[in-house]
Amino acid sequence: MTTRGQQAPYGEIDPDRLSPPQGEAGWGCDEFKKKWYNDDDLLVFRQALHAQDVDLHHLPVGPHSFPARPPSGSSAPSSSQTGSTDPTRLHPSSSSSSGRPSHADSAPPSSSSHKRASKNPKPRKDIVREGWAYHISRWPLLTLIGVAFMFEFLIYVSVRQIVRLFETLMSWRAQEGRLRRKLRAAETYEEWKAAALELDDLLGFGQWKRNASNAYYDSISVRKVVASLERSRLNNDPESLKGVLEVCLRANFAGIESIRLYSQTHLGTKTLIENYVDEVEKSLVYLRETTHLSAQEKTVFFRRAAKNMGTTALCLSGGATFGFYHFGVIRALLDARLIPTVITGTSAGALVAAFLCTHTDEELDRLLVPEIADMITACEDPISVWLPRMIKTGARFDTVLWAKKSSFFTMGSMTFLEAYERTGRILNVSVIPHDVHSPTTLLNYTTAPNCVIFSAILASAAVPLVLNPVVLLEKSKDGKVRPWQFQGKHKDGSLRVDVPLESLHLYFNTSFSIVSQVNPHIHLFFFQPRGAPGEPVVHRKGKGWRGGFFLSALEQYMKIELIKNLRVIRDLELLPLLGGQTFTAVFLQRFEGTVTIWPHSRFRDWFNILTDPDRKELARMINVGKRVTWPKIRMIENRLRIERQVFMGRQETKRSQEPTIPNPQGAVVSGDGGGGGTEGSQDEMGGISGVENERSQVYGTDSEVEMPEMGSAEGNLRQLRMLRDRRNLHRRLSQSSKSVGLFLDQLVGDETGGGGNSSAGEEIVARKSFRHRHSSSSNRSARLVNHSDGSDERDRNESTAEELLIED
Secondary structure, X not given: OOOOOOOOOOOOOOHHHOOOOOOOOOOOHHHHHOOOOOHHHHHHHHHHHHOOOOOHHHOOOOOOOOOOOOOOOOOOOOHHHHOOOOOOOOOOOOOOOOOOOOOXXXXXXOOHHHHHHHOOOOOOOOOOOOOHHHHHHXXXXXXXXXXXXHHHHHHHHHHHHHHHHHHHHHHOOHHHHHHHHHHHOOOOHHHHHHHHHHHHHHHOHHXXXXXXXXXXOOHHHHHHHHHHHHHHHHOOOHHHHHHHHHHHOOOOHHHOOOHHHOOOOOOOOOHHHHHHHHHHHHHHHHHHHOOOOOHHHHHHHHHHHHHHHOEEEEEEOOOHHHHHHHHHHHHHHHHOOOOOOEEEEOOHHHHHHHHHHHOOHHHHHHHOOHHHHHHOOOOOOOHHHHHHHHHHHOEOOOHHHHHHHHHHHHOOOOEHHHXXXXXXXXXXXXXXXXXXXXXXXXXXXXXXXXXXXXXXXXXXXXXXXXXXXXXXXXXXXXXXXXXXXXXXXXXXXXXXXXXXXXXXXXHHOEEEEEEEOOOHHHHOOOOOOOOEOOEOOOOHHHOOOOOOHHHHHHHHHHHHHHHHHHHHHHHOOOOOOEOOEOOOHHHHOOOOOOEEEOOOOOHHHHHHOOOOOOHHHHHHHHHHHHHHHHHHHHHHHHHHHHHHHHHHHHHHHHHHOOOOEEOOOOOEEOOOOOOOOOHHHHHHHHHHHHHHHHHHHHHOOOOOOOOOOOOOHHHHHHHXXXXXXXXXXHHHHHHHHHHHHHHHHHHHHHXXXXXXXXXXXXXXXXXXXXXXXXXXXXXXXXXXXXXXXXXXXHHHHHHHXXXXXXXX
């Protein structure tokens, strides 16, 4: 137990972070009652959706500068039809998902856009499909493959049910069955952990933990590393310690992150691996605090360690109403203080990810409770409202109404960059441009910093027949919302990439992923024949196959056959496109991560797939999400303990290297512009230190300047960006040198005119020395920019940059 104000250890529940009881005062009522949406922003959004044939680059910024639509000639439904009297919903907001304008979203018949749409262009010849053999054999072949697919699917479902029956008979017996029921009935992680340890002792898994050897990792190397780290740390030898850590600080070192090592017990893994994590954590703390290494050496070490380790990402899948199981997953991770920095979501997962990334931990503690179901009202329209809307617009839901209702989860019109600056978490949303030829786009604070989050969420949820493609919004410098230029419309990203692991690795060096997968069509085919982390096989002490080897082999074979048929349909283009998208990709993409969490849904959930949960139902979904996350806590904890120590080392070394300049009063002026002296001196010195910080970001803070090799597109682009940044930086350094010169000359005049003493004279000499050093730094920067072509000149640049960094 921990007292208030103290942090609980990793993986242990802080009692102050538990969900408050229902009805308790201060549980978030104020946040629930607050109006989060902005009427002007919703008006801009609605009018942008209607501007189908208008160049988005020339759309006005303000909500009142759009041309008003004529009151007559429009078939927009009345407020009684839409079920809302909101003044911002004067017209339906959903735009047609096809090229054909709908009655509700198109311009009046007399408009020029209607005239352009009436001119039907000649259909293009499809080179692939114009052959007679394709047209003759397409549908018979699709029918044949479909019949085979259904037959194999029935066999697959039968095998899964037999395996389930076998596991039930083998596990729910006597003492073992009692402990399993205790696991399932646990209300807190502490209760679950106690039952898991008791069950491990009963099944003899404790002996497996103590036996270090195993075929799925290199136990000899791990044992040697643990001994070397402990010896170097106790002998106060940071150089030797640093050398050992540089070898072992990398993703899945010696196989210690293999899921098989966490699938043999209900809690934990090999004792040797637990000791390894403890010793690495102690060693990293020692290197951060030791005085035997310079700040430069620490910076280089932690920077390389962060690059080798990579980052951890939490990925929340789509799944319509099934997506609310994600609330239980993040509740369990929040209570254990194990939420990663990088968060991604698609469709329904994007809504939960946005809620997680726009709110602080303290706010999540208050809001992540069953009462939040009162704010989930996206599907509240009765059939008498949404059916006419679907007939007229081609989509069941109203886009602007969804934008209004989602504003609570995004704190209004917050952008990706604003969310990152507020919480420190990196939100990623996967969307697909409406153009069928464009690749999937991952929106985050680097690729779309000014994009409004609620528009990205709606675009990620724009499934055909559910929500029409959406225009992305951006926020200008003056805070006004406008359509994002040249972006067009977007739709659901889960149709192609539900879990964008490749993009996350590209942008954020992600090497460890936690995937919360709730897609109902994927649950049918999810099967781990050798067990999952925290969920070992129920017979043969976790060392066998689920249901026996033959049933597991048959399950794998039938699954591969089903995937093969889907790939044939996709590659031969047998299935017609729906909304410009082939739905075979919904089954053929990658849905799993390093750790995959699968909340157990019910059969009745299929009938409520587009129904809002009430408080009771959401409380059940949160509890289910927490219980399926608890078995994965230990594996996630062991990873994040090391990763966060590396991150803390990078942060501390960056702070220790902030440049400091003495001011006339003897105080210190750092990069934040603080310190004594006159107001003018603070402004001048604060500006200079800001330039110094920027220069360190461009040239790097290590003793070596990494130059990407030419020859690849990525390397060329990085080279051009670096040269551009250096050229811009040189201009800023020149301007700052002039400012420092004028400032120091003024100081010299003031000191000499006032008849300063000897100490004042020494300070004047120090100012002149700093001025000379800063000018020489600018000159070296100029030489570095002017001689940036050629391999020999590049080598000279690197050595010049090293000299510049060492001197500064």
